Amino acid sequence: MIHLQKIRKSYPSETDSGLVLGFEDWQVESGGQVALIGESGSGKTTLLNLLSGLVSPDTGVVSIDGTDLAKLSEAQRDRFRADNIGYVFQSFHLLDGYSVKENVELGAVFAKKHAEPGRAEHLLEAVGLGHRLEHTPRQLSVGQQARVAFARALMNKPNLLLADEPTGSLDHENGRQVLDLLLSTARESGITVVCATHDMDVSAAFDSTVRVEDLK
Numbered sequence: 001m002i003h004l005q006k007i008r009k010s011y012p013s014e015t016d017s018g019l020v021l022g023f024e025d026w027q028v029e030s031g032g033q034v035a036l037i038g039e040s041g042s043g044k045t046t047l048l049n050l051l052s053g054l055v056s057p058d059t060g061v062v063s064i065d066g067t068d069l070a071k072l073s074e075a076q077r078d079r080f081r082a083d084n085i086g087y088v089f090q091s092f093h094l095l096d097g098y099s100v101k102e103n104v105e106l107g108a109v110f111a112k113k114h115a116e117p118g119r120a121e122h123l124l125e126a127v128g129l130g131h132r133l134e135h136t137p138r139q140l141s142v143g144q145q146a147r148v149a150f151a152r153a154l155m156n157k158p159n160l161l162l163a164d165e166p167t168g169s170l171d172h173e174n175g176r177q178v179l180d181l182l183l184s185t186a187r188e189s190g191i192t193v194v195c196a197t198h199d200m201d202v203s204a205a206f207d208s209t210v211r212v213e214d215l216k
Contacts, residue, residue, distance in 0.1 A: 001030035001160070001192045002051065007060035009046055020046045021057075023215035030159075033183060033193040035203035038212035044196035045090075047212060048162045051194060052085055053077030065159060082110035086153030086191075088163040088182075092145050094137035100124065100148050101133040107155030123151035127181060143174030150182055161186055163195040167202055179205055 004026045012018035021043045028034050036044045049055045050062050053069040056077075062069040065084065069077055081087075086107070094103050104120040124130050127147035129140075137145055146166060153161055163182065167175030179202060186193045195206065203209045 001032070001065060002026075002028040002194070003061070003063040004050070005061040005063075007050070007062070008058045009043075009050065009055070010058055021050070021212075021215075026210075026215055028192060028194065030192055031187075031190045033186060033207040034195070035206040035209045036194060036196040036212055037198065037200070037203050037209055040198070042212045044212050045164055048087075048164055048194065048196055051160070052087055052162055053081050078110065082156065084156075084159050086156065086158035086161045088146075088149050088153045088161070088166045090164040090166070090168055092137075092149040094145055094148055094152075096136055096138050099134045099136060100129060100140070103137065103148055104152045104155055107152040111156040119155065120151070123154055124148070126185075127151050141174075143170050143178070146170055146174070146178050147181070150178060154185065157189075158191060160192045160194070163193070165197055166195065167197070167199065175199075175202070 005024065007021055007023055008019070009021040010018045011020060036047060038044050046055070050057055051064065053072065056070055060070060067080060069080065072080065098106070101120050101124065104123060121130065121133065124133060127150060129144060129147055132140065132144065137148065140148065166182065167179055170178060183193065183205060197203055
């Protein structure tokens with residue numbers, strides 16, 4: 001599913017090489033659930049962005065289901081992400097000018113495959129927000145916004161789900177509910193999950209844990 005080789009990613013400055021990530025080989029099997037842990041600035045989000053194609057490595061191979069994202073143009077990476085990857089961002093990135101239902105539907109706008117009718121409603125029912133379809137994100141609690149972001153990430157039926165500190169802004173109860181929902185849904189659908197977190201309780205729920213600093 002995921003195979004990264006000879007990865008180097010830097011953000012250089014005038015006084016520093018700015019190396020954020022540098023390792024030789026890392027793999028995740030299809031259907032695996034992996035927590036990325038590490039100190040702030042260790043490269044967790046950068047690694048997620050490489051996996052999603054939001055950024056490209058300076059050198060190396062980023063293979064997702066046999067496609068090397070490093071060889072694609074930005075437009076091709078955008079298309080691949082729309083068709084194959086769901087992403088739950090740390091700040092959720094919900095649009096206040098759209099309803100909850102419309103925010104979820106946006107998850108499939110750029111995908112080649114057409115979303116089945118009623119899928120957004122079904123996903124929102126599944127996350128306990130079937131009664132909030134026409135509300136806007138600002139009318140929801142933070143915990144509810146996290147559920148909308150999760151539903152949107154599943155809208156295009158991804159093979160790979162990425163999550164960047166998805167419980168970071170939630171209290172313990174809401175965080176546990178969102179995490180349980182994410183992992184159980186992924187298991188049922190065979191979705192590979194990679195989640196960046198600094199919370200050891202969160203990482204303990206995953207099949208395996210990788211410390212970014214230890215990637216060699």
